Amino acid sequence: MARVELENISKLFGATTAVNEVNLQTIEGEFLVLLGPSGCGKTTLLRMIAGIETPSSGDIVIDGEKVTHLPPRTRNIAMVFQSYALYPHMTVFKNIAFPLRTRGVDRTAIREKVEQAAGMFGIGSLLERKPRELSGGERQRVALARAIVREPSVFLLDEPLSNLDAILRASAREELRLFQRRLGVTTVYVTHDQVEAMGLGDRIVVMNKGRVHQVGTPPEIYQWPADTFVATFVGSPPMNLIEQGDVLAGFRPETFLPAGPATENEGFVTYPFQVTWLEYLGAERLVYGDIGEKCCARHVVSRLPGNISIPIEPGKTYPFAVAKKAIRHFDRASGRLIDTGKT
Amino acid sequence: MNSGPRATGTSIRDRADLLARIMITPAVLYIAVMIGFPFILAILYSLSDATTGDPTLHIIGLQNFRDILADPVFRTSLKNTFVFALVSQTLVIVLSRILATALMADFRGKWLVRFLVMLPWTAPISLGTIGWLWMFDSIFSPIDWILRKIGLLGAPGALLGPMQNLYWLGEPFLAMASVVTVHVWRLLPLATVIQLAGLSSIPRDLLEAAEVDGATALRKTLEITIPLTMPIISIAFLFGLIFTFTDMTVVYVLTRGGPIHMTQVLSTWTFFKGIEGGDLAQGAAVSLFMFPVLAGIAILVLRVARRTEVV
Ligand SMILES: Nc1ncnc2c1ncn2[C@@H]1O[C@H](COP(=O)(O)OP(=O)(O)OP(=O)(O)O)[C@@H](O)[C@H]1O
Ligand SMILES: [Mg+2]
Numbered sequence: 001m002a003r004v005e006l007e008n009i010s011k012l013f014g015a016t017t018a019v020n021e022v023n024l025q026t027i028e029g030e031f032l033v034l035l036g037p038s039g040c041g042k043t044t045l046l047r048m049i050a051g052i053e054t055p056s057s058g059d060i061v062i063d064g065e066k067v068t069h070l071p072p073r074t075r076n077i078a079m080v081f082q083s084y085a086l087y088p089h090m091t092v093f094k095n096i097a098f099p100l101r102t103r104g105v106d107r108t109a110i111r112e113k114v115e116q117a118a119g120m121f122g123i124g125s126l127l128e129r130k131p132r133e134l135s136g137g138e139r140q141r142v143a144l145a146r147a148i149v150r151e152p153s154v155f156l157l158d159e160p161l162s163n164l165d166a167i168l169r170a171s172a173r174e175e176l177r178l179f180q181r182r183l184g185v186t187t188v189y190v191t192h193d194q195v196e197a198m199g200l201g202d203r204i205v206v207m208n209k210g211r212v213h214q215v216g217t218p219p220e221i222y223q224w225p226a227d228t229f230v231a232t233f234v235g236s237p238p239m240n241l242i243e244q245g246d247v248l249a250g251f252r253p254e255t256f257l258p259a260g261p262a263t264e265n266e267g268f269v270t271y272p273f274q275v276t277w278l279e280y281l282g283a284e285r286l287v288y289g290d291i292g293e294k295c296c297a298r299h300v301v302s303r304l305p306g307n308i309s310i311p312i313e314p315g316k317t318y319p320f321a322v323a324k325k326a327i328r329h330f331d332r333a334s335g336r337l338i339d340t341g342k343t
Numbered sequence: 344m345n346s347g348p349r350a351t352g353t354s355i356r357d358r359a360d361l362l363a364r365i366m367i368t369p370a371v372l373y374i375a376v377m378i379g380f381p382f383i384l385a386i387l388y389s390l391s392d393a394t395t396g397d398p399t400l401h402i403i404g405l406q407n408f409r410d411i412l413a414d415p416v417f418r419t420s421l422k423n424t425f426v427f428a429l430v431s432q433t434l435v436i437v438l439s440r441i442l443a444t445a446l447m448a449d450f451r452g453k454w455l456v457r458f459l460v461m462l463p464w465t466a467p468i469s470l471g472t473i474g475w476l477w478m479f480d481s482i483f484s485p486i487d488w489i490l491r492k493i494g495l496l497g498a499p500g501a502l503l504g505p506m507q508n509l510y511w512l513g514e515p516f517l518a519m520a521s522v523v524t525v526h527v528w529r530l531l532p533l534a535t536v537i538q539l540a541g542l543s544s545i546p547r548d549l550l551e552a553a554e555v556d557g558a559t560a561l562r563k564t565l566e567i568t569i570p571l572t573m574p575i576i577s578i579a580f581l582f583g584l585i586f587t588f589t590d591m592t593v594v595y596v597l598t599r600g601g602p603i604h605m606t607q608v609l610s611t612w613t614f615f616k617g618i619e620g621g622d623l624a625q626g627a628a629v630s631l632f633m634f635p636v637l638a639g640i641a642i643l644v645l646r647v648a649r650r651t652e653v654v
Contacts, residue, residue, distance in 0.1 A: 052551045073557040085552035089570045098566075102557035146556070 002153035009058035020210035033201035078152035084143040086131040093127040228335040240300040253303035255326035263321035273320040388627035407628040431526035439534035464532035472596040479511035541575035
């Protein structure tokens with residue numbers, strides 16, 4: 001178990017700044033998710049923690065020791081690559097055994113540990129196969145087994161589920177979480193899928209264009225986005241943002257519901273909602289439309305749970321209300337959250 | 344008529360099997376006329392007593408093979424052919440690996456170095472060898488000159504002896520070394536390019552994964568890079584073997600088989616015996632000794648090529 005500290009890390013590739021002055025500390029044993037759109041520098045950050053890439057400036061400290069310029073093998077870190085990077089010429093057994101052999105573990109201990117790790121992921125019967133004879137899900141398990149077999153102090157995962165189909169991904173997510181709890185290894189997990197991030201992370205680091213926008217627990221990120229980027233990147237559909245002078249008011253689609261007797265009081269704001277489009281998704285309906293004056297109509301979305309079954313038709317206008325305490329305010333120029341005091 | 348597919352109008356482009364046969368015909372013709380026919384002729388000659396003066400086929404059986412096997416020059420040639428091919432190709436593989444690894448790195452002027460490395464491959468082999476003739480000259484050899492300048496040669500008590508020249512092409516061992524050197528010089532570019540292709544075909548994240556898994560540079564080379572490039576290294580090695588095995592220019596230009604047949608190889612001996620010596624039959628018999636070896640190598644190449652397809 002270990003603590004990873006990133007102190008003002010930047011990485012430049014020629015003229016592009018892949019990672020821009022990132023400060024970050026992990027908490028021992030936590031599951032930390034790096035979330036951000038494609039190309040925002042997540043992989044680069046992970047590679048610097050692993051030691052495959054050297055930061056252009058800043059320091060990496062693991063367990064109080066500065067490792068910025070030390071090679072990967074001195075760090076006892078395990079990494080699962082997006083491509084899994086299994087050694088194609090080695091059997092599954094040899095793949096999993098590789099990190100142990102580099103550490104000079106003796107043969108009987110290797111066999112024991114490999115079988116234990118393989119058993120943990122249910123791939124004990126595949127040990128003599130080559131990677132090309134495995135399915136995507138099996139490869140992913142081999143990569144995970146190879147990573148944990150060395151009992152690493154930090155576990156890095158770069159979008160390990162992105163090559164799996166939707167059903168397999170859901171079950172793999174659950175397995176991954178359970179097994180991380182069991183081992184209690186500090187884990188840094190990269191993804192651009194916010195559902196995965198919300199579901200897996202103890203804390204989420206939201207990144208964009210090389211910068212960290214917010215670090216927080218999933219509810220914090222969702223309820224109190226630090227700026228408009230986080231507000232619109234996390235959540236599907238994203239937070240509605242409407243212009244109010246110098247301020248942008250934001251509210252989640254599920255807080256924007258048809259007005260009724262219960263909403264006719266101080267705590268709510270009611271808008272006429274001109275519906276333009278409706279999507280029926282089974283458990284819920286997504287209602288798209290505009291609110292406010294003609295001059296500055298704002299496009300917003302409402303997410304109606306299945307139990308609200310009032311008929312809604314495109315082209316008509318309905319009164320919709322949102323609770324005042326669900327509304328967040330952002331500075332229009334900087335995009336930063338203005339509200340303080342969390343509820 | 345019904346609306347089924349029209350029987351007429353299926354053009355030749357739609358007949359994959361027929362098209363394939365038409366496309367392969369020139370290759371088959373070429374092999375039959377340019378390779379098959381001379382090969383059969385060589386077998387017939389080797390069983391006859393034909394000479395350049397009287398090339399009529401008069402079959403006399405295996406007498407030619409008995410004669411050449413009893414000939415010590417033939418045995419030297421056979422041995423030399425193997426020695427030159429194996430020694431030079433082993434050196435080529437090692438050196439091309441080092442060169443390719445160096446050329447994978449990023450540095451300024453990389454394209455120029457790559458260009459210079461490729462240069463020997465663009466020169467006709469005979470011209471290149473004539474250039475080397477000067478390098479190994481008995482009096483004006485620049486190699487000797489350098490050795491003299493740095494004091495390894497030509498002074499009393501010098502490491503390589505007090506004489507002014509080494510006589511590269513006059514001493515049996517040095518003459519062998521000279522032939523090997525030219526073969527290495529000649530095939531290094533091709534092997535380097537092949538190895539470069541092999542090295543750059545290894546996914547980068549495999550090497551990075553190995554690094555994170557704790558591998559040192561040596562272990563990465565031994566357990567990842569070499570096993571993964573082994574098929575392509577074998578191809579480079581086998582092609583090099585064929586090139587050197589069948590080459591006659593280098594020995595012909597450099598030493599003409601001398602001194603006293605010490606550097607003779609099968610191809611030059613075939614030429615000296617069959618064409619210059621006029622004994623077509625024995626020349627043909629000598630040349631046929633190359634066949635089983637080349638056939639063996641060809642089979643190996645095909646096997647390696649098939650194995651790489653699977654991975
Ligand atoms: N070796 C490199 N050379 C030059 N530019 C690079 C290199 N690696 C990454 N970059 C650039 O740095 C930026 C960040 O890349 P990175 O791979 O970290 O993104 P990412 O967040 O992992 O994206 P994705 O979700 O698509 O994997 C990108 O703009 C990319 O083009
Ligand atoms: Mg990435």
